[in-house]
Every structure is written in C-alpha cells, then in structure tokens.
Amino acid sequence: MVDTIDFLNFNKHFYLTLKQKQMSKVTSTKPVTKSATTAKAGDKPKIVVDNSPAAKEKRFKVIAGRRTKKIIVTLANLGNCSNRNVYSYTQEQIDYIFANIQKQIKLTQDKFVEKIQSGKPDFELK
Numbered sequence: 778m779v780d781t782i783d784f785l786n787f788n789k790h791f792y793l794t795l796k797q798k799q800m801s802k803v804t805s806t807k808p809v810t811k812s813a814t815t816a817k818a819g820d821k822p823k824i825v826v827d828n829s830p831a832a833k834e835k836r837f838k839v840i841a842g843r844r845t846k847k848i849i850v851t852l853a854n855l856g857n858c859s860n861r862n863v864y865s866y867t868q869e870q871i872d873y874i875f876a877n878i879q880k881q882i883k884l885t886q887d888k889f890v891e892k893i894q895s896g897k898p899d900f901e902l903k
Contacts, residue, residue, distance in 0.1 A: 852878075
C-alpha cells in the first residue's frame with residue numbers, strides 16, 4: 778500500500794511540474810493586449826502588438842539572444858563528437874560539416890546586412 782501511495786504522489790508531482798513547464802512556454806515575450814470590444818461566440822480575440830521601436834528592440838534582444846544561445850550550446854555539443862575514443866570520422870567529413878555551418882552563417886549574416894543597407898531603394902534614372 779505504501780508503494781502505491783508513493784507512486785501516486787510521484788505521478789502527481791510529475792504531472793504538476795509538467796503542467797508548470799507547459800504554462801511557462803505559453804507566455805509570450807510580446808506585450809499583448811486584447812481589445813475591449815464584445816466578441817461573438819467563436820470569434821478570435823483581437824490582439825494588439827506594441828510596435829514601438831523600444832518594444833521591437835526588446836523583442837529582438839530576447840528572441841535573438843535565446844536563439845544565439847541555442848546555437849552556441851549546439852556547437853559546443855557538436856564539439857563533443859571530436860572524441861576519437863568514441864567516434865570515428867575523416868577530415869573530409871569535418872571539412873564538409875564546417876563548410877556548411879560557415880555557409881549558413883554567411884547567408885544569415887547577409888540577411889541582416891541587406892535589411893540595414895536597404896532602407897531606401899537605391900535608384901537613379903539616367
């Protein structure tokens with residue numbers, strides 16, 4: 778009987794912890810307000826997003842920071858594959874992996890450069 782109670786308490790704790798994690802994922806970094814208009818049944822609530830420059834910068838810092846951290850952790854984990862006692866690989870495989878990583882970094886960096894430089898179209902009729 779004691780084993781059953783301990784098991785049920787463990788499951789209850791596990792379930793509550795899981796629910797808390799799920800609820801924390803639901804929260805958004807965007808400041809969101811619902812409109813005060815009366816909605817009909819089945820209508821989605823209107824969401825107003827703060828698009829002020831300060832809010833955009835804050836969203837960028839939060840999201841870009843989180844994604845950058847994930848990339849850094851993933852690259853560190855990739856470095857764990859360098860252990861020759863556990864893994865076998867060739868120099869060609871390593872070159873291929875890092876060439877693709879560097880290519881994606883360049884493509885992503887170019888997206889930011891294009892956005893910054895292309896504030897206004899550079900066009901002159903001759």
